[in-house]
Amino acid sequence: MPRKPPFPMFDYVIVGAGAAGCVLANRLSADPGVDVLLIEAGGEDTNPLIAIPRGFGELLGDPTTAWHYPTRPFGPEQQVEHWVRGKTLGGSTAVNGLVYNRGQRADYDALEELGNPGWGWDDVGPAFEAIEDNGLNVSTVDEADPLLEDIITAGTELGWRRMRDLNETDEERIGYAMATIRDGRRVTAADAFLHPVSARPNLTVAVNTAVDRVRLDGDRATGVEGRGFQADAGEVILACGSVATPKILQLSGIGPADTLRSAGIDVAVDSPNVGARLREHRAFFLQHRLTEDLGYNRLLGNGAAEEQYRASRTGPLATPSFDVVAFFKTRPELDRPDAQIQVAPFSILPLEPGQPLMLEREPGMMCVGFILRPDSHGALQITSADPDAPLDIDPGYYDTEHDRATAVGVFRAIRRLFATEPLAERIEHETVPGNGVESDGEILDAGLTMGGCGYHAIGTCAMGPNDDDVVDPRLRVRGVTNLRVVDASVLPTMVAGNLAGPVSALAWRAADFIAAGS
Ligand SMILES: Cc1cc2nc3c(=O)[nH]c(=O)nc-3n(C[C@H](O)[C@H](O)[C@H](O)COP(=O)(O)OP(=O)(O)OC[C@H]3O[C@@H](n4cnc5c(N)ncnc54)[C@H](O)[C@@H]3O)c2cc1C
Numbered sequence: 001m002p003r004k005p006p007f008p009m010f011d012y013v014i015v016g017a018g019a020a021g022c023v024l025a026n027r028l029s030a031d032p033g034v035d036v037l038l039i040e041a042g043g044e045d046t047n048p049l050i051a052i053p054r055g056f057g058e059l060l061g062d063p064t065t066a067w068h069y070p071t072r073p074f075g076p077e078q079q080v081e082h083w084v085r086g087k088t089l090g091g092s093t094a095v096n097g098l099v100y101n102r103g104q105r106a107d108y109d110a111l112e113e114l115g116n117p118g119w120g121w122d123d124v125g126p127a128f129e130a131i132e133d134n135g136l137n138v139s140t141v142d143e144a145d146p147l148l149e150d151i152i153t154a155g156t157e158l159g160w161r162r163m164r165d166l167n168e169t170d171e172e173r174i175g176y177a178m179a180t181i182r183d184g185r186r187v188t189a190a191d192a193f194l195h196p197v198s199a200r201p202n203l204t205v206a207v208n209t210a211v212d213r214v215r216l217d218g219d220r221a222t223g224v225e226g227r228g229f230q231a232d233a234g235e236v237i238l239a240c241g242s243v244a245t246p247k248i249l250q251l252s253g254i255g256p257a258d259t260l261r262s263a264g265i266d267v268a269v270d271s272p273n274v275g276a277r278l279r280e281h282r283a284f285f286l287q288h289r290l291t292e293d294l295g296y297n298r299l300l301g302n303g304a305a306e307e308q309y310r311a312s313r314t315g316p317l318a319t320p321s322f323d324v325v326a327f328f329k330t331r332p333e334l335d336r337p338d339a340q341i342q343v344a345p346f347s348i349l350p351l352e353p354g355q356p357l358m359l360e361r362e363p364g365m366m367c368v369g370f371i372l373r374p375d376s377h378g379a380l381q382i383t384s385a386d387p388d389a390p391l392d393i394d395p396g397y398y399d400t401e402h403d404r405a406t407a408v409g410v411f412r413a414i415r416r417l418f419a420t421e422p423l424a425e426r427i428e429h430e431t432v433p434g435n436g437v438e439s440d441g442e443i444l445d446a447g448l449t450m451g452g453c454g455y456h457a458i459g460t461c462a463m464g465p466n467d468d469d470v471v472d473p474r475l476r477v478r479g480v481t482n483l484r485v486v487d488a489s490v491l492p493t494m495v496a497g498n499l500a501g502p503v504s505a506l507a508w509r510a511a512d513f514i515a516a517g518s
Pocket residue numbers: 015016017018019020021039040041042060084085086087088089090091092093095096097098099100101209210211212239240241242244248321454455456487488489498499500501503
């Protein structure tokens with residue numbers, strides 16, 4: 001049962017009940033000899049829309065279930081975008097697109113090569129098997145849809161292999177999305193890892209409890225505090241995600257000295273890379289008008305999809321955000337895919353600020369595509385000692401030549417796919433960004449002005465072997481004892497795909513280190 005302060009002393013205090021935090025709570029409380037407190041700023045995951053796979057539209061706009069972090073203005077039109085994150089038990093896995101990927105084996109080997117022993121594929125691969133065997137149900141679409149079949153066939157014409165299990169290989173491939181869905185219902189990290197163990201007497205869960213700071217005694221973390229509460233811990237583990245975790249560290253005096261001083265915070269540890277080294281997927285957004293009345297626009301617009309879902313938990317509402325996923329190379333000489341696209345057979349009207357997502361009336365289709373391993377760096381920092389003050393988030397999109405050239409390659413490959421039969425016959429024309437976008441410069445501008453973030457930011461508390469890496473390869477915060485970070489922020493380089501699965505696997509692996517006291 002959720003519990004309210006005051007809290008006694010715990011062996012572990014885990015902050016944030018998302019993809020990582022739920023796994024940690026499960027694994028660390030498996031030892032009945034240790035007391036674990038899991039603290040979540042959001043509420044319980046009782047909103048009925050959470051269980052409906054395509055029910056996230058409303059959840060993402062609702063401040064009780066989602067955080068909204070505005071970025072700095074960027075791009076040719078200097079727009080601000082909101083980085084949304086889940087705020088409830090399950091964290092972002094309660095509001096995300098449910099597409100499940102492990103990433104490429106070589107991504108994990110690269111972590112090891114960067115000086116992080118224990119993070120290569122031979123070590124992380126078993127963690128994926130463990131999470132998939134322990135409640136994280138992964139399914140794929142069984143019914144063949146004629147339009148989606150044509151997308152997949154067009155992909156095979158480009159040389160991509162059709163796969164039912166997209167995680168079986170790291171080659172160029174296309175197929176129906178794999179998703180964390182069981183019997184037409186979303187499976188969040190809380191469903192998979194937290195709720196099944198919530199009756200353990202040594203596991204306490206506190207909801208609606210926001211942590212503002214880590215409490216320090218000299219260079220030792222002793223617990224956490226927020227408004228109206230504090231909790232003492234043998235070890236504190238921050239798992240608030242790549243935006244909130246560096247924010248909490250900075251508010252606690254752990255971060256770049258200049259940033260802390262200008263926010264009026266005493267410097268406990270000058271750790272220059274807390275909030276730096278941010279990497280995010282920048283996704284192109286394309287839409288097409290269809291020649292026939294296929295796809296989901298009508299079904300989703302006239303209530304038929306809701307009726308079908310209510311009756312049988314099937315149909316468009318029972319599927320992930322995107323129905324077809326492909327991984328491919330932007331240049332044939334590459335040794336592995338460097339691009340991902342996701343396609344859904346519905347289309348939306350331009351988003352109006354503060355308005356819910358609206359579907360087009362005419363039949364349409366959308367496609368997003370992004371570079372798998374961007375190497376541009378952004379950064380985020382606090383602007384004040386007040387935990388409610390906005391952050392300064394610089395997304396850093398397309399800052400490197402690699403990212404600009406690869407992004408253009410991704411966009412042109414998407415156009416090639418939609419011009420390939422049998423898909424080409426289904427397409428009347430590209431509505432977004434449209435035929436006016438041709439040159440490399442126009443493509444990059446379209447990516448910045450009409451694209452979107454991938455919701456996959458990493459790197460803001462990156463692990464590494466050097467003194468200026470925020471955490472060491474055992475995810476211990478440098479400069480402080482009894483404090484770790486275990487969430488998406490510790491990844492120094494991008495994992496090639498969607499991140500919920502990789503972050504849960506990372507937490508599974510981290511629990512081995514924590515339980516072993518290493
Ligand atoms: C809209 C969206 C769509 C996505 N689509 C996909 C997808 O299709 N497939 C996929 O694999 N991945 C997807 N992702 C990404 C994936 O969900 C995240 O990468 C993953 O959940 C990150 O895990 P995490 O544990 O680092 O953080 P989160 O899962 O975000 O969990 C962090 C938790 O910390 C809590 N918290 C934050 N601040 C505090 C505080 N001060 N005190 C206490 N608690 C706090 C939050 O409320 C949250 O519950 C998507 C993400 C979003 C937002």
